[in-house]
Amino acid sequence: MDQELNTQRGWLTLIIVTLSIFTIVIDKTFMNVAISSLIRDLNTNIGMIQIIIATYSLTMASLMLIGGRLQNILGRKRTFLTGATIYGIGTIIAALSINSYMLLFGWSILEGIGAALMMPATTSIISGSYDGERRAFALGITSSMASGAGTVGPIIGGFLTTYYTWRYAFGLELIVIIIIVLFSREITRFPLTMKWGDLNLVGAVNSSVGIFLFVIGILLLNDPQTWNIAPYPIVIGIILMIIFYFNQKSRMKQNKEPLVDVSLFKDRGFTLANIARLIMNFTIGGVLFVIPVYVQGVLGADPLTTGLSLIPMSVAIFIMSSAAGKLSTRIQPRYILAIGAAAALSGSLYLSLIFNYYTTILDMFPGIFLLGVGMGIVFPHSANVIFSVAKRDQQPDASGIMNTGINLGSSLGTAVLGVVLILGSFSGLGLVFNNQAAVSSTEKITGVHQLFEKLEIENPGDIDEKQEMLTIQKVNTMKFAFNIVSFVLFIGLIISLFIPLQKRKRKHTIDAVSSHI
Template sequence: MENDTNSNKIGWMALILVALSSFIIALDSTFMNVAITNLVVDLHTTVSAIQIIITVYALTMASLMLLGGKMQDVVGRKNAFLIGAAIYGVGTTVAALSINATMLLIGWSILEGVGAALMTPATASIITGTYTGKNRAFAIGIWTAVASVGAAVGPLIGGFLTTFFSWRWGFGLELVIVIFVLALSHRIKYFAPTMKLSDIDKFSVLLSSFGIFIFVLGILSLNAPKDWIFSVMMMVVGIILLIIFYLREKKIISRNEIPFTDIRLFKDRNFTLGSLTRLIMQLALAGAVFVLPVFLQQVTGSDAFTTGLAILPLTIGLLVFALASSRLSNKISPHYLISIGFLIALAGSFFLSFQFNLNTHISDIIPGTLLLGIGLGLALPITGNIVLSSADDDKQSDASGILSTSVNLGSSLGTAIIGIVLILGIVNGIYTAVDHTFPNEFSKDQISQNLTQYSEKMQTTNITGLKSNETSIAYKLVNITVNHAMKTTFDFVTVIFFIGFLISLFIRPLKEKNVKKKITD
């Protein structure tokens, strides 16, 4: 960071503004999860439609994030950030005024998604361009922590506003923050453009965007088991497009031309593993924050605000330990902290896998959610510093674009995959429950037909009345199903954390002065 007082003021204000921007973008991915019932009723739509809208928001960001990162080089980091903020502001206004699901999709998922795709990479590169040394590490830690807390505190804020006011106030809150950011944007340092729009390889843009979009769309369509073959085909097509994209970038680099994304960054082990571990953590966080409100509202009968309070231990654990991670990294090597974080989060998800049934109380899940928050809080900020510190200053736009893509791809996949795992758990659970209670009386086709009708309304129908008669057949059926579905879901999350832990073991220690190797062919 520059040494003069004015530059210091600009630098810290820049951190505040970009951190607030990251906060509302992350908040957007989770704060409506607890308001699904209200959205279904107010907009006259279905649970499936709302889940698609929630996921498309993350999908839009993920598919356009590389382009958003590159636009920093074309219009400058600050300008890319401000253009994104303006688009985001329009989107959140449309979302707040939505009268149907289509309007919410356009305002929230599309416009806000596009705005966020421009803003997010710029927030990272503005920080790396404004700060140096320990100040940069601290700023990256705060920026990551605030964004992570935004995702974790989303259910609480969304629950409070939905219960006592309206879910529309959530988008209104975001608009206020956008206006605040734009009003004080003169405090952000200006960064000159380094390339022209004509220098961007348009075919690479299409390959990367459609590759990510089609791949994740294939994941989403797995919600309909009868279309699994088609889903797998879409995922394969997406992967093929991304492979072609990689080969094209490699060819462009070999001709000493400007690549859309400098894939040579992946030659750095810490950059690659840091990005991958960040994706895994976002996947697990998004999945947990999606499935917990489903259980709390459907099974325990909690309202939106109570649901948010129930997830508060996760938020507190994440915030406290995210802020503490920078100090802890002075005593414990950062790459070890990531591994420790994964293990603690793993312990939390393992504990939660045994906690769910029709008699579960909010107090039963507090230890597990707290451990999840602590583990993620330790690891998330450090991964951001590892990734961005692995890239030279002239590669920060590419590095921030790739990091942002991995974060939002993880969030998108988390919501989609956990939703699929939950449905599979329900299917297997109901098969087990019916077969145990009524052996050989119902076929799987009969069960599946009724299950489909149930899952379509599972967040607009309350089953807490079953608790009045625990000896009834209905109680036994639903209890076995709920237990099996939630255990399957958190067993999956546990496995994801274990994979992340194994990957984290191969991250190298950060060099004290962030010495970066020049990336060459």
């Protein structure tokens, strides 16, 4: 009887953790297909929506290391529930948003904080609640749910936005959070291993503020009026991250508890695998932003159609991730990662070549699918390399570093490619204003910027000339954006080939970390 009860409690723990992962992954995908609706409903522009989307991943990236350490101070269960509560409050504010700033606070900030607390705790709870085959099974389930959420997220978001409202998506998330909290008593409590005095507060501030300022500086390049101040947060952010690294090394030499074990970066395989994974997350973050902008802004598709246009990538990621274990037993990780980077690179090159005035969604499918194939190969196998290098007591640090890279890469992808879209619009659309002799250069730039950011022309008299030029320039800018992606993926391909050969494959680590995809 006791064994049956323990089995039931075990299943409930797995369900609770899986629901949280499913919700967080969906949350990262469904908003991208609602860009045009958000611009209209919140009376904002594409630049602000880009900031909102990028800031969600940025918040998680900034706080992921702290979220991992708080488990040792507050406990895994309390950290998880604190994150769920903050996340739930964020969903309420986001659903009721009356302007873009309210959505930024509710979704990007509060939900981002909640996710940063929940995500590290989910893996720790599973690792501590199960062992042996049950642990492998539980991690496999969470991995499948994460991949499945990435597949259905754009469809759910597109359906609700097209036929109802994007606000309902946040309502559904709130229901899931309530279920998680109600059944959270089934989660086991784990012993505390740190005190508040042991927390590396200086390192926490340097890492969080450094990452945040770096990406914010890139986002400031969106608006011509903030170009002059953009370099400052970028430089300050880089300096703070450098200080963070040396601060961690100093603490470890003094036998003090660091925020993260930076000695892991001494291993070339660990460092290069993290870079390869960051590059792939840069790609997916950028692609999930620029393709919806093109599909809605140029092709005029609704959110549901936009979500369906991304399905080839999601399906490919799911299929290739599921086959990860078989590949890992036959091919060295460096070659698997190179194959994945090459597949994604071929998809990016295809997209950069096919974009023209008459490109349709069906024309893009092969390229989007190949991008997904590459991501589905790189995600689990890069994680395999990362965790095979880390010792058992370094696993939490490896997870924190990897999760920070995941969200930083996604945020950078949205920020950088979004900036490329806006800056790219200047080269062609500026011609529209060239015949206006009385207009200053600054006014021309501002006019082009505002014209692009609305995704549409509001003055009917301007449609024939300006709309055609806008469409042509958006096509050219998309080609340039995917040229940038191709260049970054080529770097990822080269980096993969420098990962050291492994003497022994560790297939089980793939299942153990795929839930971070």
